Amino acid sequence: MIDLKNIVSIYGPKLLLAILILVVGGIVINVLLRAIKKAMARTEVDPNLRPFLITLFRALMRVLLVLAALGTMGIQMTSFIAIIGAAGLAIGMALSGTLQNFAGGVLILLFKPYKVGHFIKAQGFQGTVKEIQIFNTILLTLDNHEVVIPNGELANKSLENFSTVEKRRVMWTFGIGYGDSVQKAREVLLDIFNKDDRILKDEEIFIQVKELGDNSVNIDTRVWVNAADYGGVLFETNEKVYNAFNAEGLNIPFPQMDVHVHQNHN
Secondary structure: OOOHHHHHHHHHHHHHHHHHHHHHHHHHHHHHHHHHHHHHHHOOOOOOOHHHHHHHHHHHHHHHHHHHHHHHOOOOOHHHHHHHHHHHHHHHHHOHHHHHHHHHHHHHHHHOOOOOOOEEEEOOEEEEEEEEOOOEEEEEEOOOOEEEEEHHHHHHOOOEEOOOOOEEEEEEEEEEOOOOOHHHHHHHHHHHHHHOOOEOOOOOOEEEEEEEOOOOEEEEEEEEEEHHHHHHHHHHHHHHHHHHHHHOOOOOOOOOOOOOOOOOOO
């Protein structure tokens, strides 16, 4: 026959102690979580990352608290921990891609290789970062399409960020015909650049012959602009150069093929 009095005398104090540990531990966890939230606010941890870190810390501390309470009651934890470990391994293998993206999102939000509003190029896409989620980053392309890229790829592979510097260098290659004056072409280009207030005059303006091509003398041209002016200067200058070269009698060559027809007179 079960001796309830003996069971209560043996396990009652342990049960009360376990309950006390759970209650006090819960209070301590809440205090620690509030302290962690304040620390994150002071260190300017990304707002998108804070809820996930808080949830992670809360879950970890609660698991440890439950294990401590069960251990107080004399329950052998070795097998229990082994089961949890095996289950965690199986879940981790099943969700390996998802976990990789989660880890990538945490790294991106912590180290900030790019931010919302930055213009980046990665995984064959380029566009403005619209949103950084914990698993994916959403880009808004130049033709206004949304592209979702997994954070695991972005965290572990190369990407180009065009928004982290204040100045960018705009580069063109303009061709003139053989027989045209390189010096005249240089003067025309300098005049265009000097009239454009977006081009930084305190930086080098580079204009040099790059190569003697099959159909043209190719002139390598480079100027510096503020990052925000890059696109406007890049595209508008092409039209200005085309019009100025035509006005100054400088030919812009294009590939041509001469066909000679030979007639056989019998």
